[in-house]
Structure formats: C-alpha cells, structure tokens
Amino acid sequence: MEQQQQPSSPPQPLDVSDLLAVALVRRVLMELGYHLDPDQVGRHKEIGPIEMWLRERRADLDGEAPITVLRTHGGEDRVRESLRQILSRSPGR
Numbered sequence: 001m002e003q004q005q006q007p008s009s010p011p012q013p014l015d016v017s018d019l020l021a022v023a024l025v026r027r028v029l030m031e032l033g034y035h036l037d038p039d040q041v042g043r044h045k046e047i048g049p050i051e052m053w054l055r056e057r058r059a060d061l062d063g064e065a066p067i068t069v070l071r072t073h074g075g076e077d078r079v080r081e082s083l084r085q086i087l088s089r090s091p092g093r
Contacts, residue, residue, distance in 0.1 A: 017071075022054065024076065025054065032083060058082060061082055
C-alpha cells in the first residue's frame with residue numbers, strides 16, 4: 001500500500017525578533033563588503049536567503065542556528081565571524 005505524503009506545513013511568519021535578526025545580518029553583510037544585489041546572489045550559496053540561513057544549524061557556531069546565537073551575549077560577534085569566514089571562502093574576494 002502506498003503511503004501518502006503529508007503536505008508540508010507553511011513557513012512560520014517572522015516575528016519582530018526575527019525581523020531584527022534579518023536586519024542585523026544584512027547590515028553585517030554590507031559592512032563586510034557584501035552588497036545584496038542580484039549579481040552576487042549566486043556567489044555565496046552558503047548564505048542563500050537570509051531568513052533560511054538564520055535558522056540553519058552551523059558547525060562553526062557549535063551546531064547552533066545563527067538566530068539562536070544572536071540571542072546570546074556576544075552572539076553578534078560570533079555571527080559576524082561566521083559570515084566573514086563564508087565570504088572569505090568565496091571566489092573573487
């Protein structure tokens with residue numbers, strides 16, 4: 001008997017703290033020289049859509065998601081370093 005696939009649940013809407021985290025990551029990316037324009041979208045696939053990147057667990061953040069790390073003391077610095085490492089591995093930088 002074939003098993004039916006369950007429909008995926010819709011993405012959760014962003015709350016205020018999520019929106020602040022997105023804004024912070026965008027600011028950090030710009031400070032690191034990454035401009036959010038269409039020409040650069042394909043070059044940094046490790047970042048991808050910021051909303052998704054914030055929720056993905058990362059080895060360089062001790063297995064935590066950036067959104068979780070940002071809520072801790074010194075979290076912005078840790079996320080900044082993670083982004084710096086990603087961008088430094090990118091070709092053309």
